[in-house]
Amino acid sequence: MDVAAATKLGAGIAVIALAGVGIGIGNIFSALVTSIARNPSARDQVFGLGILGFALTEAVALFALLIAFLILFT
Amino acid sequence: MAVAAPTGEPTIDALSQFKLAPVGFMGSAVNFTQANLLMVIGAGLVLALLYYGSRPRAVVPGRLQAAAELSYDFVYNMAVDQIGPEGKRFFPFVFTLFFFVLMGNLLGLVPFSFTYTSHIAVTAALALLVIVIVTVVALAEHGWTFFTYFFPSGAPVFLAPLIVPIEIISYLSRPVSLSIRLFANMVAGHVMFAVFATFVVMLGGHSLVGSIAAIGPVAINVVLIGFELLVAALQAYVFAILTCIYLHDAVHLH
Numbered sequence: 001m002d003v004a005a006a007t008k009l010g011a012g013i014a015v016i017a018l019a020g021v022g023i024g025i026g027n028i029f030s031a032l033v034t035s036i037a038r039n040p041s042a043r044d045q046v047f048g049l050g051i052l053g054f055a056l057t058e059a060v061a062l063f064a065l066l067i068a069f070l071i072l073f074t
Numbered sequence: 075m076a077v078a079a080p081t082g083e084p085t086i087d088a089l090s091q092f093k094l095a096p097v098g099f100m101g102s103a104v105n106f107t108q109a110n111l112l113m114v115i116g117a118g119l120v121l122a123l124l125y126y127g128s129r130p131r132a133v134v135p136g137r138l139q140a141a142a143e144l145s146y147d148f149v150y151n152m153a154v155d156q157i158g159p160e161g162k163r164f165f166p167f168v169f170t171l172f173f174f175v176l177m178g179n180l181l182g183l184v185p186f187s188f189t190y191t192s193h194i195a196v197t198a199a200l201a202l203l204v205i206v207i208v209t210v211v212a213l214a215e216h217g218w219t220f221f222t223y224f225f226p227s228g229a230p231v232f233l234a235p236l237i238v239p240i241e242i243i244s245y246l247s248r249p250v251s252l253s254i255r256l257f258a259n260m261v262a263g264h265v266m267f268a269v270f271a272t273f274v275v276m277l278g279g280h281s282l283v284g285s286i287a288a289i290g291p292v293a294i295n296v297v298l299i300g301f302e303l304l305v306a307a308l309q310a311y312v313f314a315i316l317t318c319i320y321l322h323d324a325v326h327l328h
Binding site (some may be wrong): 033037046051052055056058059062065066069072 | 086087088089126165251254255258261262265308310311312
């Protein structure tokens with residue numbers, strides 16, 4: 001296979017990991033909405049935890065994205 | 075960003091924005107690059123905010139004093155909530171770390187400036203500093219009992235060969251994940267800016283239809299700037315709060 005084509009395919013394959021991250025972030029926010037709906041007074045504490053979980057999960061997406069960028073641009 | 079290839083078609087050159095270049099008349103002699111310049115500016119801005127913000131000492135704070143007090147309270151509450159009463163000792167460290175990272179992320183969003191947190195050397199140095207301080211604090215607080223940290227109390231003893239290596243690996247991977255998270259966030263954000271900006275140049279170079287279609291990537295870049303402002307603050311917060319969680323583990327051992 002042509003190397004240029006292979007790098008493009010490789011970058012595409014590298015971002016398949018984003019599917020898992022999408023599920024993870026969806027889970028976090030669904031749990032956040034559920035918990036705030038059940039106990040609105042806990043909003044302040046739970047919201048910070050939710051944002052922390054979002055940032056930690058998003059980092060996984062960025063690891064994959066960074067690998068794709070490195071394949072494409074270096 | 076978009077450099078015309080010999081064929082005339084612009085190509086995406088997303089990583090050249092992270093290149094270091096010496097600045098100033100002495101720059102190349104002492105390796106003083108734009109990253110160092112931005113670090114000095116960031117530290118100066120934080121110092122200026124705190125100095126001029128805490129000068130008036132008004133009972134009803136003005137805008138600057140309110141900003142200084144809010145930032146102080148925010149990090150103080152974070153440190154004390156996460157670490158416990160001992161958090162007061164570590165508050166200056168967490169405050170410095172939070173604002174150094176925040177300034178790096180935010181100053182990077184100013185056009186023609188540079189994001190020093192987009193270099194793994196900077197973030198890895200910060201993460202190593204955190205992990206060395208955490209380990210030193212834990213050893214100073216607990217002495218040899220610190221090593222019981224790697225075997226949670228209450229776990230069955232026959233699981234020790236499994237649990238202890240996992241705990242040691244997770245402890246040692248902290249600086250890696252801490253540094254790569256921040257660095258990857260910043261690099262990914264700025265590469266995305268460059269990619270969409272290059273789309274504008276590519277589309278605009280074609281015809282009238284292309285020029286109209288180029289509004290799309292411009293709009294996406296405007297939205298991305300807003301998103302990156304959120305990410306800049308969020309990543310500084312995550313860096314600081316993870317430092318607090320690690321310090322909590324060091325002080326309390328689980």
